[in-house]
Each structure stands twice: as C-alpha cells, then as structure tokens.
Amino acid sequence: MSDKPGIIIAVDKPTGWSSFQVVNKLKWHIKRTFGLNKFKIGHAGTLDPLASGLLLVCVGSATKHIEELQAGIKVYSGTMVLGATTPCYDLEQAIDAYYPIDGIDADRLEAARLRFIGTIEQVPPMFSAVKIDGQRAYVSARDGEAATIAPKNVTVYDFKITAYRLGSSSQPVAMKQKPSAQPSPVSERHLYRNPQGTVPEELPQLDFRISCSKGTYIRSIARDFGAMLDSGAFLSALRRERIGDYSLDEAISIDCIDTVITTENPLFSSLAQMRN
DSSP: OOOOSOEEEEEEEOTTOOHHHHHHHHHHHHHHHHTOSSOOEEESSOOOTTOEEEEEEEEGGGGGGHHHHHTSOEEEEEEEEESEEOTTSSTTSOOOEEOOOTTOOHHHHHHHHHTTSEEEEEOOOSSSSOEETTEEHHHHHHTTOOOOOOOEEEEEEEEEEEEEEOOSOOSOOOOEEOOOOOOOOOOGGGTTSSOOOOOOTTSOEEEEEEEEOTTOOHHHHHHHHHHHTTSOEEEEEEEEEEETTEEGGGOEEGGGHHHHSSTTOGGGHHHHTTOO
C-alpha cells in the first residue's frame, strides 16, 4: 500500500458534528470515490461539536504534518453571554447560576480583556477531551465524578471585543442558584446533538475575536472573563476561522463534499494516486 503524496483538506465543520464524524464522512467518501482500501486519515485539532468552522483533515502522508499543523496559531470568533454560568461553560447544559450584571461597563470590559493578552494560566473545562489518569475528562464529568484538572499555560496573541449588546432587562439579574443535577449519561456518538442551554434575553452578550496558541480553551476564557467581572459568563457560539496559514475561506462545506471531492477535480488528483 502506498499513501503518498497525501493531501490536507480544509472542511467547514457545522455545529452539531463532532470532529470524528467529519473525518469519518470524508474517509468513507474518499474510499468509495477513489477506490481506496486502506489509507491514513486524521484531523489536526479537535473542534467542539457545538462549535463550527475550520477543521483540517489530513489524508495519506499528510498525516505526518498533524502535529505541525496543530502548533499553528488559531483564530476564533464567537459570543459570550454575561451574568450566568453553565457546568460545561457553553450551551451543552442549562444555566446553573445567575450573577449580578449592574457593575459591568465599558471600562471593566476593557480592563478584563487586557488581562487575557499574553501567556496566561488556564484550567481546561471538565467537559473536555483532556485526559485525567488516562480517561477523558468529559467521561468523569458525565458520570458525576469529581476530578482535578491541572492548569496549563497558553498564549493569547490578540483579543478583540467586536460588539456588546445589552440584554432586555435594565435591572441587575438577582443572584440565584439552581439545584445542581447530575447530567444524564450520554453516549459519545450523541454528544451535543441537543443542547440543553438557552440564552436568556435579559442578559448582555459580547462578541469577540481571539488569536491564540495550541491548546487554548475558549470556553475557559469565557468562564474566567465572567469571573474577572465579578459575574459569570458562558460561551454561546464559537467559530474557528484560521489555523496557521489555512483559512476558513478555502474550506469545503460538509454538504458539498460529494460534489467537490471527485475524480474529475484536479485539486484531489493525488487521492487517485494513493489507490492500491
């Protein structure tokens, strides 16, 4: 078997798909279209199922470059909701607590933003793929087990607030704690298919654009940003725009894979050369 020369395919991952599902769809499409038996395939950096955007899928000998691609600077855009938190720091679960928002103004937002630029210490979310004693953190979290994730250093090269929208309520949101409930066991195949959280209309929302290093969790930035405001925050939308030299502008939509990745398209001629 020869898997040379290989190719890197930029895909625009839709919300609700796991990175694994995208790779699997490409794998079976390439296998069927180009008559391949066995070949290497993998992605260069997981994107959460509730997020969308650029996912680099490496095929054949291009898989040798996965670590190099993962080390590239990432650019994300997204939205935070202020004044509340969720256990997973995004909309996979419902809000578990509300916090006051009356002290949040432009000066405090700017001061909090500046504190994130540079090398920062960050604790990844419990609902993440970080390994703890050989097991993914989200497995322990969904089983209701308490576990400690070690903090790590990441670098934020740029952090811009692109818009800020006040909620429908002009009054502070009263502090309120909801009873915590153990999350129901969920198979990995069905993760994030039905987000439980919603965005309350009375809470303010902040749009942002972040450039950061490998391993940065934007959900953790949202959580920590809320804490710096003496409030709470969670991520309601996230889109990856760039990885190193690769841009979302050149990515293929999932819906177009069957019509774009074909034997007639010269951009994918190398796939035909991988045939056994």
